Amino acid sequence: MTKKTTGKTPAKKAPTKRPVCASLLTHAQIVEMFTRLRELNPKPTTELEYRTPFELLVAVILSAQATDVGVNKATRRLYPVANTPQAILALGEEGLKKYIATIGLFNAKAKNVIAACRILVEQYGGEVPRDRAALEALPGVGRKTANVVLNTAFGEPTIAVDTHIFRVANRTGLAPGKDVRTVEDKLLAVVPEEFKQDAHHWLILHGRYVCKARKPDCPHCVIRDICKFKDKTP
Incomplete structure (x- = not known):
């Protein structure tokens, strides 16, 4: 016995969108990363001199x-x-x-x-x-x-992405992105609230003095075991 057909083509299911992964690190690794940076510098701030x-x-x-x-x-x-x-x-x-x-x-x-x-x-x-x-x-x-x-x-938990932070976010896998706005949005998504206020300063100082552009100082980096950068300096 043959089945009757209605003549209608079955509707195709819409492809499921995969969630965009904001970080290559786990939440636990991110917490550990910022915990170590905080231990080195509990009260980071800008190196620009100002009073107001x-x-x-x-x-x-x-x-x-x-x-x-x-x-x-x-x-x-x-x-x-x-x-x-x-x-x-x-x-x-x-x-x-x-x-x-x-x-x-x-x-x-x-x-x-x-x-x-x-x-x-x-x-x-x-x-x-x-x-x-x-x-x-x-x-x-x-x-x-x-x-x-x-x-x-003003103490707002914003993250300003400059060249140093852009580099660190991509090298470490913390918040990889092709442009600064993507990196900023990802950082805001993955950085835990307890670290968000000072994250900007920790990352910029780390990029300025350790994770330098030409030759990162991996041997003296406190987060080298967490970092996803493949070409670490020996």
Whole structure:
């Protein structure tokens, strides 16, 4: 006896999407990684010198494609003279350049700092806003700069991904990604809450002094047994 057919083609099941793996490390390995980094440096912070959110904001704007050491040398001269939006506006763009001329791209940075100061004075009473959208609307401020200010000045659990953090996240397998935003999103997803506030500083310092670009110092790395980097230095 033959079965009657309805003439309808059975509906195909939609392919099941595989979840995107945010990390090559297990949760236990990630906890151990940050536990060790915390033991080495219980209270990490930025190496940029600042006393107020505004000083930090300016320092981070100046730090683009420049070293923290170079920025600190400039701000040590600048801040005793002008360390508020109003005072820097009084200097003017040409006056500001005299203090930051040793920093790369100082012409563009001076223009951005002056424009940012004008907005801070006119729209925020000279205060740095504790708001991502407001920060990113300032000239010279991108997502990374906003993350640094929100994290370091205001205590928000953000993670600013620079070249050091991008490298460490990919090498270790902690949060591999092809672009900085992907890495940032993955880090926010996999870093446990207890470590999230300081994760940015631990990772940047580890990348700056241990997991260096040209030749990582694997023999002196406290997380080398957890790290997934295949070409470890002997």
